[in-house]
Amino acid sequence: MTATTAGEAQVAFDELLRAVGLSKEQEVGLATIVARLNNRLPHRPRQLLRCLSEWLTTHSVDQPTPPLNSVVIGAGPVGLRAAIQLAALGSSVQVLEGREGFSRLQVVHLWDVVEADLIELGVKAIDPSIFAAADLRRAQVCQLQHSLFKIALLLGVRVRFGCRVSAVNDLPQPLSRRLDVLVDASGARCSLLETLGFTQTVALRSAKALCIVISLQNFRTPEELELRESTWSSQYYQAEFAALHAQGVALENFVYYRSEGAFATAAS
Numbered sequence: 232m233t234a235t236t237a238g239e240a241q242v243a244f245d246e247l248l249r250a251v252g253l254s255k256e257q258e259v260g261l262a263t264i265v266a267r268l269n270n271r272l273p274h275r276p277r278q279l280l281r282c283l284s285e286w287l288t289t290h291s292v293d294q295p296t297p298p299l300n301s302v303v304i305g306a307g308p309v310g311l312r313a314a315i316q317l318a319a320l321g322s323s324v325q326v327l328e329g330r331e332g333f334s335r336l337q338v339v340h341l342w343d344v345v346e347a348d349l350i351e352l353g354v355k356a357i358d359p360s361i362f363a364a365a366d367l368r369r370a371q372v373c374q375l376q377h378s379l380f381k382i383a384l385l386l387g388v389r390v391r392f393g394c395r396v397s398a399v400n401d402l403p404q405p406l407s408r409r410l411d412v413l414v415d416a417s418g419a420r421c422s423l424l425e426t427l428g429f430t431q432t433v434a435l436r437s438a439k440a441l442c443i444v445i446s447l448q449n450f451r452t453p454e455e456l457e458l459r460e461s462t463w464s465s466q467y468y469q470a471e472f473a474a475l476h477a478q479g480v481a482l483e484n485f486v487y488y489r490s491e492g493a494f495a496t497a498a499s
Contacts, residue, residue: 232276232357237332237380237392244384258323261287261385275356282353283385287319294321301412302327304396304423307335308372310416311379311390315352318386322412325403326388329395329417333376336446338486341368354378364460369486397422443499461487 234240245255251267253259265280272280299322303314306328314324341349341361346368349355355362357378361370380390396402401423402410415421424431449455463485465472475482484499 232279232381234381235377237377237390240377240381240384241390244381258387260387264385279353279356280385282351282356283382286351286353287386290316290319292320298323299411300409301325301414302402302410303414303416304421305416305418306330306333306376306380306390306392307416307418308375308379309418310414311376311383311388312348313414313416314383314388314390315379315386317412317414318383318388324383324388326383326390327394327396327403328390328392331393333373333380335372335376337372337444338369339372339375341370349375349378352379352382354382357381364462398426399423458487 234243247264248255248257248259251264253263253267261280261283265284268280299320301314301317301322301324303310303317303324303326306326310326310328314326317324346362349361358370358374361374361378362368383390391403394401394403415424421431463471465483472482482499
C-alpha cells in the first residue's frame with residue numbers, strides 16, 4: 232500500500248501472492264487473496280480489503296463461461312477505473328499503457344460523485360492525503376493512478392507498461408485472436424479505432440483553459456517541509472485577485488498543492 236511507483240506496487244503485489252502461496256501467472260481474485268491472508272494484516276490494509284469486498288458484493292456478477300477477454304488502452308484514471316469495473320463484471324482484463332510508469336502531475340478537482348466512488352473502492356485507506364483538504368477535494372493524476380492501479384491488481388487486472396497500440400497486431404497474444412471488449416481510454420485520438428473503421432468525433436470543445444498547473448521539484452528541504460497547502464478564492468481575497476486582474480491575469484481560484492515529489496500551483 233505504501234509503494235510510490237507502479238514498479239514497486241507490482242513487486243509488492245507479487246511478493247504478497249508468494250507469501251500466501253499463489254502465483255502471479257494464476258488468475259487470482261480478491262476473495263482468494265482475502266481467504267489466504269486470514270486477517271493477518273494491520274488496520275489500513277484490512278480496511279482496504281473490507282471496502283473493496285463490500286463494493287464487489289454490489290457490483291460483481293457471475294462470471295461468464297468462458298470469461299470475456301477485455302483490453303483497455305490507457306492506464307489513466309479513466310482507463311484503470313474502467314478496468315476495475317470490467318474485472319468486477321467477471322472479465323479477464325489487460326490494460327495497455329504506452330508510458331513506463333505514472334508521472335502526470337496535473338491536479339484535478341474531484342466532483343462529489345467521484346469522491347464517493349473512490350471512498351467506496353477503499354482509496355481512502357491507500358492514500359488519505361487525497362481527502363485531507365476540507366474545502367476542496369483535489370488530487371494529482373498520478374496519485375489517482377497509483378491508488379487505482381493497486382486496486383486493479385487486487386482484482387486480477389494485468390497492466391502492461393511501455394505497450395503502445397496503433398494496430399490490431401500490437402495487441403498482446405492471445406487476445407489479438409479473440410477480443411470481446413475493447414476500451415479506448417487513451418485520452419486522444421486512437422489510431423487503432425480508426426484502422427477498425429470507427430469514426431471519432433470530438434464531443435467537447437472549450438475556448439478557455441479550465442486550469443493551469445505549474446509543477447516544481449520538491450527537494451524536501453526543511454523550508455519546503457514547513458510550507459502548507461493553501462487554497463485562495465477570489466471571493467475571500469478580493470484585493471489580491473483585483474491586483475492580479477489589473478495586471479491582465481483574470482483568475483477565480485489559486486491552489487498551492489504539495490505532493491511527495493513536487494509542488495504544484497493550480498490557477499483557474
